[in-house]
Amino acid sequence: MRLELRGITKRFGALVANDSIDLVVEPGEVHCLLGENGAGKSTLMNVLYGLYRPDEGELLVDDRAVTFDGPGAAMAAGIGMVHQHFMLVPVFTVAESVVLGHEKTRGPLLDLDAARRQVREVSDRYGFGVDPDARIEDLPVGVQQRVEIIKALVGDAKVLILDEPTAVLTPQETDELIDIMRQLKAAGTSVVFITHKLREVRAVADRITVIRRGKVVGSAAPDASENELASLMVGRAVSLGVGKEPPNRGEDHLVVSDLVVRDARGARAVDGVSLTVARGEVLAVAGVDGNGQSELVEAMMGLVPAESGSVRLGGRELLGLGVREVLDAGVGFVPEDRSTDGVVASLSVAENLVLDLVRTPAYSKGLRLRRDAIRENATRRVAEFDVRTTGVDAPVGALSGGNQQKVVLARELSRPLELFIASQPTRGLDVGSIEFVHRRVVAERDGGTPVVIVSTELDEVVELADRIAVMYRGRVVGVVDGSTERDVLGLMMAGVPEDEARRQAQAHPTLAEHPDEHPDEVLGAAAGDAPGGAHRAPRPEEQPGTTQEAP
Structure with a gap:
């Protein structure tokens, strides 16, 4: 699916959050949207996802103008979004969370078996390893993010928007996400990756568009240096290293x-x-x-x-x-x-x-x-x-x-x-x-x-x-x-x-540090494989392998 934004402008009172932005996302590419916090990246994607209506400009899907009156319309058109703060209900199971909003029924009852099958199918296809019956609040943050991705893919998303997806991840979980993006790309899904982290952009991007103060200020190739990308973001030369001397430690x-x-x-x-x-x-x-x-x-x-x-x-x-x-x-x-x-x-x-x-x-x-x-x-x-x-x-x-x-x-x-x-x-x-x-x-x-x-x-x-x-x-x-x-x-x-x-x-060298060495490998040294799993609050009733039945 080819996605195009033409002249998108979004205002909030006197603030122009997006100023005549043009952007093209080609089928099966990872397109990174790079910019400082407050540059207008998330606003632009919220327009694309139907959360905001643009004040000017148009959206085109496969060269056909479309209008989204809400996220439901965007999802129906094949656009999914994983927000920085996950939209999951902690007490629900994975299967319940994935079908929430578009539940399938069997007679008067919710068909959770069908939901479980969908989760397993997508999870197995991409090697996510997500249990459909696991309770959301029991899952590491990195696995919760996979649930959000599964939810979008079950909805047949052809374009997946990831809004600052690494903000809550360990480096190993970030490496896993980078590998997932590569798998999605290989399967023909386009990924719009919103971030301000230069290292990750260079590891996974096919194309990079830089936004500054609501405007597109340029594009860059993935092999651009971090200093070049930082200069585009800020509009001036920036020193990324601190350049400190060894400490003179006292008592x-x-x-x-x-x-x-x-x-x-x-x-x-x-x-x-x-x-x-x-x-x-x-x-x-x-x-x-x-x-x-x-x-x-x-x-x-x-x-x-x-x-x-x-x-x-x-x-x-x-x-x-x-x-x-x-x-x-x-x-x-x-x-x-x-x-x-x-x-x-x-x-x-x-x-x-x-x-x-x-x-x-x-x-x-x-x-x-x-x-x-x-x-x-x-x-x-x-x-x-x-x-x-x-x-x-x-x-x-x-x-x-x-x-x-x-x-x-x-x-x-x-x-x-x-x-x-x-x-x-x-x-x-x-x-x-x-x-x-x-x-x-x-x-x-x-x-x-x-x-x-x-x-x-x-x-x-x-x-x-x-x-x-x-x-x-x-x-x-x-x-x-x-x-x-x-x-x-x-x-x-x-x-x-x-x-x-x-x-x-x-x-297991870090994938993000060495993006060309292991393009198809999922790291075995992932945070989720570490003792106790990845970061989450411990629960006194926890035991390995426990699942939560649907209410």
Whole structure:
């Protein structure tokens, strides 16, 4: 099936999300749609999938103009979509999830046997290994994604849209997905692969279209370098490497011992974690989202209580202190969700830059704020951190995500620190902003500050870390050198002990790193084959091979 978009324009008020976009997807090709976050990629695909109606332009299927009044019409035309956040019902089985919305009946009853046969047929055809009777909430994230793909293929999709499909996957699961895309292509299915990850694009693309600020700005061949692709995305030359010198480690300044933190359900989100961070080094905490990293940082910051253990900074116990006391102890903190926890959207840029300093004599006298001092500080910080704003009195909520993050960094790095913690420091940022953030983190390390980075982006971990602590289900699987191979880290993120991960990685080189070496091989060292399967919350009633009958 040949798919063509001509002059697609989509507006949201004054915002032009898609501006006269032309795009052609040929039969049986993997077409990568590359662009920064907010470039308009997902909006364009939502137009194609019938979730949005274009304000201008037309869609053509096999050279015939079509109009989709909803996803049902798009699916009927042979277009399927796997969203970044899966559209699955946790308590349903795989078979129930696949037929949801187009159920087959046998008399007055739901024909689940037919649904099971469909799942098995597609699963066997592509080697997915998905049990039709497995319950969705019991499946690893990578397998849940396969269920979404099966759902599209059962609906006879000729074009499959994958929207940021690797955002929640380990490197090994990403390799499996790349192999699945190749199999779909070989079977004649076209794949539109939406991403901002350059490594993956080069591993699987037949053609690459780059979108920037809602417009198509160019195309590239799969053999284009990552620097060339990044420059197309951003519109200028970008340095993708941090270029840091070896660390000048001092004494251990942060010591976390046997830390236990329970989540809202009472389960151990952090289960006996022990870590040390020296002055002048970056310790990166790696792991797939949801394995206790957030709770670890929140406990260190006094945001949630710890059940037991110790967090000592320069010999001083931080557990039991409130957030204000932790900040006053010299801890700089970039939270995971900047818009909710990092800035106050209605306050000005200048006010946000002194949120944790506003009580100091430099910026207040009694109950009165020193407005001139606050504005003078903001003017300096905006220039130093290259914050793009119409003025220091502009509300911070009017800034882009990258510039909001720069405001948070400017605030937290504008005072002497005993410890700097940054959780997902570049989530949602464009390549240019990532480059800036990484430089500032390394500069803080080089100034002698111990730095803790929590990131689910393995590229970021590898670039920044001097040492890497890998977490899986609330525990530290191991602490390794920052130069550790990505294959090893990916397996550890799936719960494989370090020694075994090194053995498996040596036996199975990463598909995404070596795209031409094993074009048809499904890696045996997949995360789903690791002890305990891939990342998911453990269930107390779990036993291997259990299935859930349909209600």
